[in-house]
Every structure is written in C-alpha cells, then in structure tokens.
Amino acid sequence: MTKFDRTLVIALGLALLALAPAMSAGAPVVLASFQDSGVAVDPAVLALGEEVYLDQCLMCHGSKGRGDGPAARFEDPPPRDLTAGEWVYAVDRTVASIERVLHEGIDDTGMLSFSETLTDEEVHAVAWWVHEAIVLRQE
C-alpha cells in the first residue's frame, strides 16, 4: 500500500463515519430493487411516494404496512397487512397492479379509489414506494 493509498483509505473511512449518523437518522428507503436488479428508481418519485403514503395510507395500513394504522380497528374488513405474502387484489404485487387497485378501489371496503384524491403522478409514486419499501423488503 503506498502512502497515497493509505491516505485515501483513511479519508474514505472518515467520510463514511461522518455519513453514518446522517444515514441512520434520516432512515432513507433502501432501494431493494436497485440491489436486486441494478435498476435505480428515481429517488424523487420515491420521496413523493413516501409523502403520499404517510398522508393517505398510514392511517389504515400502518407505518410499516402491517395493517395496523390508527384507523385500522374501525375497518371491516381490516386493512391488508401489506407485508404478508398473500394479496388478494394486486396478486402479483407489481407496481402496475398496485396502481390499478389504487385507481379502482375495492368495493365494500374502506379502500376507496384514489383517482379523485390523488393525481396520477402521486398514485404512481405511492405504488412505487409500496413496492420498494414494503413488498421487496419482504422477499
């Protein structure tokens, strides 16, 4: 190892140490699909998706998607535990299927269509976020 290499290693180590608290505090979504396939999802889309989820979905599906949000106990049927492998409507759990359910809503449940409440862009973003931050994390 040359002197230059050593300096570089130390500098990188220090940079990582400096970044570590920021990384855990902000708890950024780990891009599971990026790890799996190398295809990066636009972080801006995910950021919007997370915002929409916190605002429109968390109350029923809970902060981690387990179906245990504060309003869940008022729902019959209860909100789906999105971390469970078995889904009934967006069976293949792809972004496109999640988007379809969000547009259509589910009859006779609290899961209404979001076509009026959210823009297409927001529906798309939250579908991506659910896919990245909840679905792919279970696999």
Ligand code: HEC
């Ligand atoms: C008022 C409560 C409520 C809100 C708000 C809500 N959901 Fe749901 N969600 C439900 C219920 C209830 C079901 C259907 C459960 C069933 O039929 O067993 C459901 C089902 C789903 C499904 C289908 C799962 C499957 O089995 O295929 C997805 C995906 C989903 N919700 C995502 C979301 C997202 C994303 C949001 C926010 C944009 C959201 N939900 C907001 C209550 C809610």
